[in-house]
Amino acid sequence: MSAVTFPEGFLWGGALAANQSEGSYLAGGKGLTTVDMIPHGAHRMPVKLGLEKRFALRSDEYYPSHEAIDFYRRYQDDIALMAEMGFTVFRTSIAWSRIYPKGDELTPNEEGIAFYRSLFEECQKYGITPLVTLSHFDVPMHLVTEYGSWRNRKMIAFFSRYARTCFEAFDGLVKYWLTFNEINILLHSPFSGAGLVFEPDENPEQVKYQAAHHELVASALVTKIAHEVNPANQVGCMLAGGNFYPWSCKPEDVWAALEKDRENLFFIDVQARGAYPSYAARVFREKGVEIAMEPEDAATLRHTVDFVSFSYYASRCASAEMNEQNSSAANVVKSLTNPHLPRSEWGWGIDPLGLRITMNMMYDRYQKPLFLVENGLGAHDEMNADGEINDDYRISYLKQHIQAMGDAIADGVPLIGYTTWGCIDLVAASTGEMSKRYGFVYVDRDDQGNGSLERIRKKSFWWYKQVIASNGRNLDSI
Numbered sequence: 507m508s509a510v511t512f513p514e515g516f517l518w519g520g521a522l523a524a525n526q527s528e529g530s531y532l533a534g535g536k537g538l539t540t541v542d543m544i545p546h547g548a549h550r551m552p553v554k555l556g557l558e559k560r561f562a563l564r565s566d567e568y569y570p571s572h573e574a575i576d577f578y579r580r581y582q583d584d585i586a587l588m589a590e591m592g593f594t595v596f597r598t599s600i601a602w603s604r605i606y607p608k609g610d611e612l613t614p615n616e617e618g619i620a621f622y623r624s625l626f627e628e629c630q631k632y633g634i635t636p637l638v639t640l641s642h643f644d645v646p647m648h649l650v651t652e653y654g655s656w657r658n659r660k661m662i663a664f665f666s667r668y669a670r671t672c673f674e675a676f677d678g679l680v681k682y683w684l685t686f687n688e689i690n691i692l693l694h695s696p697f698s699g700a701g702l703v704f705e706p707d708e709n710p711e712q713v714k715y716q717a718a719h720h721e722l723v724a725s726a727l728v729t730k731i732a733h734e735v736n737p738a739n740q741v742g743c744m745l746a747g748g749n750f751y752p753w754s755c756k757p758e759d760v761w762a763a764l765e766k767d768r769e770n771l772f773f774i775d776v777q778a779r780g781a782y783p784s785y786a787a788r789v790f791r792e793k794g795v796e797i798a799m800e801p802e803d804a805a806t807l808r809h810t811v812d813f814v815s816f817s818y819y820a821s822r823c824a825s826a827e828m829n830e831q832n833s834s835a836a837n838v839v840k841s842l843t844n845p846h847l848p849r850s851e852w853g854w855g856i857d858p859l860g861l862r863i864t865m866n867m868m869y870d871r872y873q874k875p876l877f878l879v880e881n882g883l884g885a886h887d888e889m890n891a892d893g894e895i896n897d898d899y900r901i902s903y904l905k906q907h908i909q910a911m912g913d914a915i916a917d918g919v920p921l922i923g924y925t926t927w928g929c930i931d932l933v934a935a936s937t938g939e940m941s942k943r944y945g946f947v948y949v950d951r952d953d954q955g956n957g958s959l960e961r962i963r964k965k966s967f968w969w970y971k972q973v974i975a976s977n978g979r980n981l982d983s984i
């Protein structure tokens with residue numbers, strides 16, 4: 507391994523999202539949001555995928571988002587823990603339905619604004635830069651039931667109003683913004699990704715790509731608004747990243763991998779380059795998709811992002827023979843199982859070199875600064891008799907990925923910063939489990955919602971503090 511050098515001012519920190527951490531799902535005037543309807547257990551996947559319509563809560567099910575890790579009430583203590591680790595950046599999201607509880611109101615909910623102002627001021631107190639996602643798997647339910655969510659063009663106006671409210675209310679406190687978390691997940695998990703539920707007689711591809719068009723126009727429009735409100739604002743797109751490798755060097759497999767990459771990169775191609783990519787027309791034709799566009803959309807899309815952010819957990823693999831039976835999902839995107847990689851307890855391939863490959867590809871393609879805003883290992887953590895959590899496996903995973911990130915920087919890729927996912931344990935998006943933990947800080951809570959919610963520093967807490975203090979030079983285990 508070569509020595510790792512990170513630029514001065516490189517941002518180090520961690521990430522949470524409102525929907526997986528805040529809880530207090532109806533406090534402070536908040537409205538119900540998509541994630542509030544997604545239960546733990548057997549119905550989780552059908553609801554997440556938009557195959558089972560769930561517009562009312564059921565008394566016989568457990569909804570992990572409703573209390574989550576109680577970040578809404580504990581944020582001051584949690585930010586203090588982040589400050590203790592030396593964070594210079596903290597990524598979280600704003601719950602749209604705290605600011606506009608139904609989504610289509612003309613005036614915002616002041617209590618929601620006050621909460622986030624207080625949260626961002628808390629960050630400021632410690633010199634922590636917030637990185638804020640406007641929509642992280644989060645659509646007000648009223649917009650789903652009344653308008654069909656992102657399938658409806660009216661969403662562009664609702665989202666723009668919400669975004670403008672945030673840019674104005676938090677001007678001077680927040681400079682780094684992301685529009686949609688993992689925007690490509692709309693294709694793979696349509697209800698959690700974009701509030702989409704399908705009717706039996708419709709072409710899901712048509713619905714998904716029309717919704718994608720609305721999100722892409724909305725994203726470009728709010729990028730423009732962010733710059734108008736304050737030219738210092740920096741707006742990024744966000745990709746669920748990880749390149750597809752061809753299963754073999756057979757040309758058909760190489761082509762399959764290229765097509766799979768394009769499926770995900772399509773979104774970033776638009777957001778970073780300002781127009782639909784040339785391959786889109788054929789893809790739409792073959793899927794029977796016709797996008798309804800307004801004449802002004804092409805000009806709006808030309809408002810491109812300032813930087814490209816992405817999550818990276820694992821690489822992916824595709825072949826010409828790939829199908830539902832021989833593939834499985836790691837971070838929702840279907841992939842063949844790469845036999846050359848070790849896997850996490852949840853079967854996600856562990857591939858640090860894949861991060862370097864992904865970063866190089868993305869910079870080659872977009873020529874914009876990158877920001878790695880999610881990365882980490884979901885694992886079961888056990889406390890020993892002394893009350894310690896010795897998560898050496900997590901340290902090992904992060905160390906290898908930081909090394910790979912350093913290698914990509916040495917390759918010439920500009921990287922603004924790094925926020926590890928779930929820096930404090932939170933609810934897993936895919937499974938709804940608490941026991942799938944990513945944090946440097948343990949949260950005493952189980953998959954059924956039992957536990958004191960007490961925060962306990964893990965071994966990785968002290969390790970990451972050392973990494974940050976040395977600006978990534980000291981990755982040694984402790």
Ligand code: BG6
Binds near residue numbers: 643688884927933934
């Ligand atoms: C990303 C999401 O998909 O991966 C997060 O942006 C999510 O919200 C993370 O939590 C890890 O996935 P999971 O299912 O392990 O929580």
